Amino acid sequence: QKEVEQNSGPLSVPEGAIASLNCTYSDRVSQSFFWYRQYSGKSPELIMSIYSNGDKEDGRFTAQLNKASQYVSLLIRDSQPSDSATYLCAVKVAGNQFYFGTGTSLTVIP
């Protein structure tokens, strides 16, 4: 069974700090990796996608992928109260199937 594991949190950080979110996955043939943000009562929206080992930066967000360790992370720099949400890690495997983690709840304290 393919699994995607995330710490459920809640994770609390002060405004302006760095928030670090982690995700591990069990399927070694996983192809693509995604971070989605989900506000309460809303649908997921894409934050970052990453496909190869290393770091990928987009504004205040950095995704890190280590396929050997089956680990993907998301760093949020200069965290803002508007970043308070649940962050979902998703993994795409062969055959266009996606597996999601249970999400990490992040609260940014003003």
Add this chain to the structure above:
Amino acid sequence: NAGVTQTPKFRILKIGQSMTLQCTQDMNHNYMYWYRQDPGMGLKLIYYSVGAGITDKGEVPNGYNVSRSTTEDFPLRLELAAPSQTSVYFCASSQGLENIQYFGAGTRLSVL
């Protein structure tokens, strides 16, 4: 630009009733997906489609059926509703090598 549209937004069903959740996308995406999300949980894939006329089971297909007669539409059918199907249902579509999924606003379903 509408993106992915789901109807209805809310629905209450009695045990044993049937209903169809509608999903339409206007982005000409080949791939479409149905997920369910239980409280405090991640999304579980119910069914997906890689193009018109092609569907396949995901992680949790039991109790559901789908069809894909056109590129735009991907309805999800519940034949005999059970309390275990109380959940929020999301439809998504994607395209291209990156396969980034775009989600609809969701349907909140309660089976009582």
